[in-house]
Amino acid sequence: MQKKFNTADLNLTIEQWSVLYHLWKEDGISQQDLCQATFRDKPSMTRLVDNLEKAGLVKRSAxxxxxxxxxxxxxxKAKAIQDTCHGFASETVDEALAGVRDADIEVCKVVLKQVYENLK
Amino acid sequence: MQKKFNTADLNLTIEQWSVLYHLWKEDGISQQDLCQATFRDKPSMTRLVDNLEKAGLVKRSAxxxxxxxxxxxxxxKAKAIQDTCHGFASETVDEALAGVRDADIEVCKVVLKQVYENLK
DNA sequence: TTTAATTGGTTGTCAAAACAACTATATGCC
DNA sequence: GGCATATAGTTGTTTTGACAACCAATTAAA
Structure with a gap:
């Protein structure tokens, strides 16, 4: 997906995309909300938002x-690239899961969720 | 596993461990070999080895x-911590996979391997 | 109501990943 | 032998993650 972004000269990192992804679903939320949504700590989010702001993709307001x-x-600017990014995301998922049976994907998801819970 | 390392004052990152892990299996290999073994690029390995050398865990020789x-x-120093690290690793795997059926782990591995191949 | 604890965010430091550019040595080919 | 190419490693820059320390605003408690 990063390669697709680069090829399309989107100048967007995957990490930045993961933040935009949640804002496209719900705009105007707090950094803390974004931390929870993206499993990051507060300092990481501060800097991600810093960079997104520098790139002119988001705005902070009190x-x-x-x-x-x-x-x-x-x-x-961010709204304008939403569809393009969504396209790249679903293309990537399709490519990644080519030839994998749906049932196996489900098993995989359950296992990984369990592992996540076990280590949390 | 990182937390176990920290609690035991091992002063070792997971990334450094991943390098030691391969050296414990075969000592005296090149940085390039370590790149392949750990799926890292050359600059990353240069710096990992830099830090391992600073920490007195490995030595470079022509x-x-x-x-x-x-x-x-x-x-x-590195040989002395091998058993401790191996213990932490297998403890962590056991904790991570608690309550997950072996057959499901196998499916999960196959799926992830396929995804890796698909994206390579 | 005044203090204590919690929450939201920032700054600093260090380790690492990705990528480009670079040096030095080896190897292949004419 | 001499040149092109490939391989091994280093350095620089940018972005990120983990963690500690910190400030400011809010909420809870004495």
């Missing part, structure tokens, strides 16, 4: 109800 | 048959 919070909102 | 090559050899 929450009116809780002055500690930054609400992260998508710019037009 | 190959006599090919002056381009560094042969990486384990120090006594």
């Amino acid at each position: 929450s009116k109800t809780d002055r500690r919070k930054n609400l992260i909102t998508l710019t037009e | 190959s006599k048959t090919d002056r381009r090559k560094n042969l990486i050899t384990l120090t006594e």
